[in-house]
Amino acid sequence: MRQINPLQPLVSVIIPTHRRVEMLKRAIESVLSQSYSNLELIVVDDFSNDGTIDFLKSIEDERLKFHSNKESKGANYSRNIGLKKATGNYIALLDDDDEWLQKKVEKQMELLMTDDQIIGVSCSYKIKNKHNPEMEEEIKKDLTVDFNKLLEQNYVGSCSFFIFKNQKDVLFDESLSSCQDWDFYLQLTQKTKLKIRILPNCLVNYTIHGNQITSSGESYISGVNSFMEKWKSHLGFNTYFHFKYHNFRMNLRDSLNEKLGNKGFNLLRNYYKKFTNKKP
Secondary structure, eight states, rough: OOOOOTTSOEEEEEEESSOOOHHHHHHHHHHHHSSSOOEEEEEEESOOOOOOOOOOOHHTTTTTEEEOOSSOOOOOHHHHHHHHHHOOEEEEETTTEEHHHHHHHHHHHHHTTTTTTTEEEEEEEEEETTTOOTOEEEOOOOOEEOHHHHHTOOOOOGGGEEEEEOOOOOOTTTTTTHHHHHHHHHHHHHOOOOOEEEEEEEEEEEEEOOOOOOOTTTHHHHHHHHHHHHHHHTSSSHHHHHHHHHHHHHHHHHHHHHHHHHHHHHHHHHHHHHHHHHHH
């Protein structure tokens, strides 16, 4: 175990997990090997049956704590369990299928500890495809956003990129099946009137593996609708119309795919692209 620097403020790291023990191993290793050592790692297992608990019990690092849900309650519920158990004044989030680069917390804390106008810090990231390791792409951002700017879109990105000053009364909305991270950032900035900084440094490997909630799934569409209903009094017309149109397209695509099958749908899509030169 790394020697802990007691002069560093404690950062609580929360990882929700559900039946992805092999990916979880990589995520945990990326936390415990951080250059910033004063960490409290809280893993919340959402009723896995793949040996996750045995693996967690085998880790010999006093910074690790874990909780096991008695039934599967979802990632938002698990994140909230972690938030309630966290003792640090700073909170970092990580999904079990992503991994941090070694200086991730250090770089973000340098800014978070010195800027009183910032409630949280996100970062740029590298996309990695589990099924095609040669496909990698760096997504770089360099901006600062407040509540009003965040109403336009989720500039902050995945929870895995984010670290923030602990706010005991801000939790994840467990009713949302998607857009939960965006909703959380809006809650934070609305409550505190502070901003979120997105660093240009690529500090996270974001993994694509086919099991995430995607933009074509029913869970995603349902979550977007619930999110829009929750924030509709704040969303501008352009943002609201964009999501309505996007959901219409996703519903149409799913319906055609169901009726025609994958082969028929792909033929129709290629025909459309050929004669319109547009992506459907």
